[in-house]
Amino acid sequence: xxxxxxxxSTLSVQEGDSAVIKCTYSDSASNYFPWYKQELGKRxxxxxxxxxxxxxxxxxxxxxxxxxxxxxxxxxxxxTQPEDSAVYFCAEANQAGTALIFGKGTxxxxxx
Amino acid sequence: DAGIxxxxxxxxxxxxxxxxxxxxxxxxxxxxxxxxxDPGHGLRLIHYSYGVKDTDKGEVSDxxxxxxxxxxxxxxxxxxxxxxxxSVYFCAISESGGYxxxxxxxxxxxxx
Numbered sequence: 001x002x003x004x005x006x007x008x009s010t011l012s013v014q015e016g017d018s019a020v021i022k023c024t025y026s027d028s029a030s031n032y033f034p035w036y037k038q039e040l041g042k043r044x045x046x047x048x049x050x051x052x053x054x055x056x057x058x059x060x061x062x063x064x065x066x067x068x069x070x071x072x073x074x075x076x077x078x079x080t081q082p083e084d085s086a087v088y089f090c091a092e093a094n095q096a097g098t099a100l101i102f103g104k105g106t107x108x109x110x111x112x
Numbered sequence: 113d114a115g116i117x118x119x120x121x122x123x124x125x126x127x128x129x130x131x132x133x134x135x136x137x138x139x140x141x142x143x144x145x146x147x148x149x150d151p152g153h154g155l156r157l158i159h160y161s162y163g164v165k166d167t168d169k170g171e172v173s174d175x176x177x178x179x180x181x182x183x184x185x186x187x188x189x190x191x192x193x194x195x196x197x198x199s200v201y202f203c204a205i206s207e208s209g210g211y212x213x214x215x216x217x218x219x220x221x222x223x224x
Contacts, residue, residue: 006154032210032211034211034213036213042217043202043215043216043217043218044155044202044213044215045215046212046213049211049212089154089155091210093209093210093211094210096209097209097210098143098160098162098168098209098210099143099145099157099160099168099170099209099210100157100210100213101157101171102147102154102155102156103154104152104153104154105154105155
């Protein structure tokens with residue numbers, strides 16, 4: 001079945017540094033890869049996503065890259081700020097394309 | 113807010129008792145999901161629905177049942193609660209399968 005491995009589980013950076021979170025997926029037929037951000041005590045919210053026909057997508061300080069050959073995709077956050085501190089989840093769609101399977105999450109801490 | 117509400121927000125129940133959690137949406141989305149969130153495990157899919165009376169199992173469905181008798185409501189039932197079902201439960205909705213989830217605020221369930 002589908003499986004998404006997410007690394008690292010925790011990441012600590014200084015304000016202004018870059019942060020990179022990587023996910024590896026198992027189903028080569030997967031074609032949609034979203035990233036969700038969950039602040040403490042809040043609901044997860046979609047921050048960026050990428051489809052398999054695109055190699056990279058940017059939205060201000062965040063970007064996602066996709067390597068279909070290696071079956072991995074990464075979230076890049078530049079010029080990190082304390083408000084970027086949260087848990088980040090990657091996901092892929094299940095084989096039927098009807099639900100998302102999530103990675104275990106990465107806790108990002110940005111210290112000022 | 114996001115057009116999706118969960119009730120109750122918090123519940124403490126005793127082992128062996130039945131518990132029902134409710135997810136209500138006002139977006140008329142076809143897909144509704146139940147996930148549980150536990151430290152170190154991320155978000156795991158319990159059950160989901162792709163239409164009225166149409167449901168399917170997720171990766172951790174044992175001990176849970178669901179029902180959807182109308183578009184706006186998706187109920188999650190624990191027939192006989194166990195301590196291992198202590199968790200935060202999130203409902204999510206989607207217009208088109210695994211794309212563009214909107215999550216509810218979550219229900220914190222404690223089984224004592």
